[in-house]
Amino acid sequence: MVEVFNERKKGFExxxxxDEEMEFKVSARRNKLLGLWLAEKLGLSESEHDAYAxxxxxxxxxxxxxxxxxxxxxxxxxxHGANLSESEVRLKLDEFFGIAAKEIASK
Numbered sequence: 001m002v003e004v005f006n007e008r009k010k011g012f013e014x015x016x017x018x019d020e021e022m023e024f025k026v027s028a029r030r031n032k033l034l035g036l037w038l039a040e041k042l043g044l045s046e047s048e049h050d051a052y053a054x055x056x057x058x059x060x061x062x063x064x065x066x067x068x069x070x071x072x073x074x075x076x077x078x079x080h081g082a083n084l085s086e087s088e089v090r091l092k093l094d095e096f097f098g099i100a101a102k103e104i105a106s107k
Contacts, residue, residue, distance in 0.1 A: 022104065029100035031057045031069060034092055038073055042080040066093060 035053030044052055055072070062068040070089060077084050 025104050026097065026100045027060065028057050029104055030093065030096040031060050033096040033100060034069070034073070034089075037092060037096070038076070038084075038089075041084060042076060042082050066090075069093070 032053045035056030036049055038056065039049040039052040042052075056069060059072040060066070060069050070086065073089055074086055077089075
């Protein structure tokens with residue numbers, strides 16, 4: 001009987017690990033999409049788009065949640081004089097989450 005519970009426990013742990021990995025991949029892809037979109041809105045040259053998207057992805061590693069991303073991109077928006085609101089950025093994050101989830105699930 002103990003063996004059955006140990007096997008179930010291992011199964012739940014494996015599923016949890018897979019779910020966590022999937023969530024991380026989706027979040028990273030969402031953040032990259034946001035960075036690519038913002039790079040264009042900020043008027044960055046095309047050669048700078050990938051580097052900026054990487055900055056946005058890395059900014060999400062500072063703290064749990066999306067507030068670290070919001071702070072970073074809103075600061076960038078202000079510094080570049082772009083006409084984007086925080087609510088627009090949050091809507092794009094939601095939109096890109098759905099896109100990223102579909103992209104990651106299809107791999």
